[in-house]
Amino acid sequence: AQNDAETALTAAQKSIADLEIALTGEQKSLMAVQTQLDSLVAATGVSLSEIADQPDGRGAVMAVSTALEPGLISINKGTTDGIKRGMTFDIFNGTTYKGRVQVEAVRDSMCTCVIKRSVPGTSMAQGDAAATRI
Secondary structure, eight states: OHHHHHHHHHHHHHHHHHHHHHHHHHHHHHHHHHHHHHHHHHHHOOOHHHHHTOOOEEEEEEEEEOSSTTOEEEESOOGGGTOOTTOEEEEEETTEEEEEEEEEEEOSSOEEEEEEEEOTTOOOOTTOEEEEOO
8 A cells, every 4th residue: 555655646746747847838938928918018008908908890991191101091990989099900902911000090980090011012902901809
């Protein structure tokens, strides 16, 4: 009985050691994700609660102006849809991804966005789909 108990104790100690190794790995992953979140908040000026509260907004591009770099886009979503300054929209035409824009000004039923990223070989245009969701 003592031999069985010692074998069980050894197995339990090995399991504890394996779990501690796994925990250390998960803690490192968590710290990396926290660093990314902190960087996102610092770069955008948008708090994590604001990011988490982003609505599932689907709209359409109303107008595009590239007269000044990097370009401006109007989207038919506004404060009545839960849109806030700092949110981002991805722009598509069908299944073609065209880029990402960031909301700079919001009115009741529309917002104005700055082009943050555009896919080479594509251009954002009136009628393109706009979607936001984290």
